[in-house]
Amino acid sequence: MDKGGGGHGEEALPLFETKEARFRGAYKLFASTVFVGICFIWVYRVTHIPAGAEEQGRWAWIGMLMAELWFGLYWILTQSVRVNVTYRYPFKDRLSYIRGKKKLGLEIGNSRHFLPKFYTLFAYVFSRSEEKLPGVDIFVCTADPKMEPPTLVINTVLSAMSYNYPPEKLSVYLSDDGGSELTFYALVEATRFCKHWIPFCKKFSVEPRSPAAYFAQHSNLPDDIPSPQDWLANKRLYEEMEKRIDSTVEKGMIPKEVRDQHKGFSEWISKVTKQDHQSIVQIMIDGRDKNAVDVDGGPLPTLVYVAREKRPQWPHNFKAGAVNALIRVSSEISDGPLILNLDCDMYANNADTVQEILCFFMDERKGNQIAFVQFPQNYDNITKNDIYGASCSVVNKIELAGIGGYDAALYCGTGCFHRRESLCGKVYSEDYKGKWDRDSEKNSDRTVNELEAASKIGLIYGCPVEDIVTGLAIQCRGWKSLYYNPDRKAFLGVAPTTLDVSLVQHKRWSEGMFQIFFSKYCPFLYGHGKIKFGSQMAYCIYLLWAPISLPTLYYAIVPPLCLLRRIPLFPEVTSLWFLPFAYVFLARNTCSIGESLGCGDTLKAWWNSQRIWVIRRTTSYFFAFIDTMTRKLGLSQVAFAITDKVVTEDVARRYEEEVIEFGSSTIMFTLMATLAMLNLFGLTGGIKKTVLDLEFQAVSRLIVQVFLAVLLVTINIPVYQALFFRNDKGRLPSSVVFKSILLASLVCLIPII
């Protein structure tokens, strides 16, 4: 076990520790047996290519070889993280010495350390006095009042404002890319409400501190609340505010008497549209102002509304542009050395998160190297069996923890605490020491070079996954990043509740990531010699999502076609070569089920995740691949399709019932349905022929293909239901039924060579 921080006697106690996952050794052994199996499959493919022109299916066979090569190599990439799973544990209590000397005696009483440590501890307490706590600037981004309702946005803002952290050290910035008066109005309301909400949260240790989430979880007065009047008053205040905001948003305009309440509304007197407006900065609460206090007279955090200037002819660079604008604005106002990035739907679910991450950043020995600490993206609207595979439990608990083990956690855009300096371009050097109280010395002793470096833009432009590429660039400047997945989820967001939205989101991600692979930021080149080889591989697990669509499509199309023609593509069941195929298949899936169950999924959720895995790979990733290629040829431009966070009641009900929502006739659905039909045709056609022609010995050579088709047909059952049996609005439209049958029939005519 490696001690995270200074474990040596003379230094301060470490503030966090690092532990490797158990059974790493056993896993490596298991993985090597799978690897041997994969090698045998490759050998079989190469040595059994149908010879000459007389045998049908030579090229189909070579295609299988390519697909399996690709799958195998990709599998190797995915092992880089699985052999390196690492967990971090902060010691929040050690940090809370800052609470004063009284606690000191208590802590020493509990501590198992020997006497000489006493002095260390003492020095430690004083080096961490409250005045030295870093300021934290929290950035919340929103982009559209229709897709991201203002009540959702202010709930995130309120949860961030009520962190257990000295309010004078906390500033919350809302970036509104929608430039919407409605969002601004909601923030005006939140400014008023927070004066009740923040003291209430702190007095009664309310969790979570998003009022909407809190009152949804506690719809009735909890027994353990000492002051019911307070509770009821806050609930009423919240509900009334919510009603006012929602009705104003519905009307789409702000009443005159409300406009008069805040000078900020004057910004909207001239024409302001989403794409075209001056820059708007409104300091809603100035934390330095002695009169800005809550109902109990306690200080409040700073709160700022920002809508950066936008003009139709200027590219605004989507979220990256918004975050960079906030970096600049906040550097003038609060200039907190730590920055937390939040999407507008990701409310803070644990009031102590800031204290926890300080354990990482303030650790005496390792803290100075850390550029950012990333939390996983969790959602609070996941249903029991997670039909759209949105919870990504295995990714969160295993894969990201594995990359984190290389000290190269991915920056995922939300739920990430950054050191301002590293985000702004600073290169790490051995003698770097983080300075937390920056107000006093701002700019005074910095050289021109340092100032220039620090003024560089933060997030990198031109990529729809600005976060991943920015994180990589920071790591290549010598910084480390940690991944931290605490038991109590730190942030909870809204996961897509329709298949279409989920596929579009994955298309944006896979497309953006594939672009990085092709850009100068390709981890193998850009990261060469700068980050560990293991983490270069780990990055590529994600960057290569798009091209993995090709072998997957091949596997979903060619084996059923060959089944129709009775062209065998796999060894006979009685042959020894059958063993590696069977072993790799069983081992992979057993392991995958084990991982899923181990991460808390249900078995059905695992099965659902396999379905969504097939659908994403054959649609989102494929179109992402195509679009990346056309962009390479200069035929299209980068876009950012915002994820819709609202749905109709009808759709919401089906989501709760775990019925997949199709409902539209997109090209992705057509492709998905065509593949489903093709496998159905392959299976029925192949079986019929064998039975009619009584060619039973042929069956033995086709059994793997039959099995594959059965697998795909079973996994596609909800697709057939949506095509033929459902009557609700979420079914697949008849145009898709028609197109998919036609296309699948046409594909069946393709000659196999």
Ligand SMILES: O=c1ccn([C@@H]2O[C@H](COP(=O)(O)OP(=O)(O)O[C@H]3O[C@H](CO)[C@@H](O)[C@H](O)[C@H]3O)[C@@H](O)[C@H]2O)c(=O)[nH]1
């Ligand atoms: O022009 C834009 C577009 C988006 N956003 C904000 O960016 C966030 C993420 O957008 P969303 O539509 O919710 O996309 P997701 O797919 O959920 O976002 C994930 O993927 C993005 C990269 O593709 C990351 O930036 C996000 O942090 C990450 O949560 C939201 O708060 C938006 O308001 C902007 O501020 N300006």
Ligand SMILES: [Mn+2]
């Ligand atoms: Mn989102």
